[in-house]
Amino acid sequence: MPTVRSANAPELKMKDAAPDLSPLARAYLERRDDMRRFFLARLGGRGDVEDLVQDLYLKVQAATEAPIENPSAYLYRLASNLMLDRLRQAKRSGARESEWRRTHHASVGALDVVDTPDAESAIIARQRLEKLSLALEALAPLTQRVFRLHKFEGLTHAETAQRLGISRSAVEKHISLALGHLVTKVGR
Numbered sequence: 001m002p003t004v005r006s007a008n009a010p011e012l013k014m015k016d017a018a019p020d021l022s023p024l025a026r027a028y029l030e031r032r033d034d035m036r037r038f039f040l041a042r043l044g045g046r047g048d049v050e051d052l053v054q055d056l057y058l059k060v061q062a063a064t065e066a067p068i069e070n071p072s073a074y075l076y077r078l079a080s081n082l083m084l085d086r087l088r089q090a091k092r093s094g095a096r097e098s099e100w101r102r103t104h105h106a107s108v109g110a111l112d113v114v115d116t117p118d119a120e121s122a123i124i125a126r127q128r129l130e131k132l133s134l135a136l137e138a139l140a141p142l143t144q145r146v147f148r149l150h151k152f153e154g155l156t157h158a159e160t161a162q163r164l165g166i167s168r169s170a171v172e173k174h175i176s177l178a179l180g181h182l183v184t185k186v187g188r
Contacts, residue, residue: 027071028060035079042083055082128186135185139178142166146174 021029028035035056039049059078068074117125136144142164149160150171157175161168 022063022065023071024060024063024068024074027075028057031072031075035075038076038079039083048086052079052082052086055086131186132182135182136178138185139181143174143178146171147178150175 032053036049036053039052043049043052056075056079059082060075063078116122136147139147146160146164146166149155149163150157155163157168157171161171164171
């Protein structure tokens, strides 16, 4: 006589279990361990075997009350379909993840590099930029202009000097002055 195991109660004989169970529910209770082995054999020890056994129980409980000619065969068919659904879902999920990774990451060798910073880094960078802008406003207008042309617009010292009509040496002094001021006001 098969037994029913419960986490809260000792082993029960099948005849002691609820007598009003459907034939499919009885087949499930009789073959629960077989179902676990069935999933294990096909999925190779993956961790979702217990989830599948529980999902199968839910399917059995939701099954129609229509008479089933062979409850055992029907149970195995439910188990197969459930397992295939789970595998398809994992495949679709993997495809979504790889597509997301492909569009949101850059790769350098074997390493993934995130194209966008996480939220905390973005907030910190925004706050630092705000401090930088405020500190720049405290500089003389010419020093601000020299710094912006060189650091933000990417002009060389010579190009900056030519655009502003000052010497290259003056550009270097203004840049040095601005950098010194920003390091003391903003920090590294």
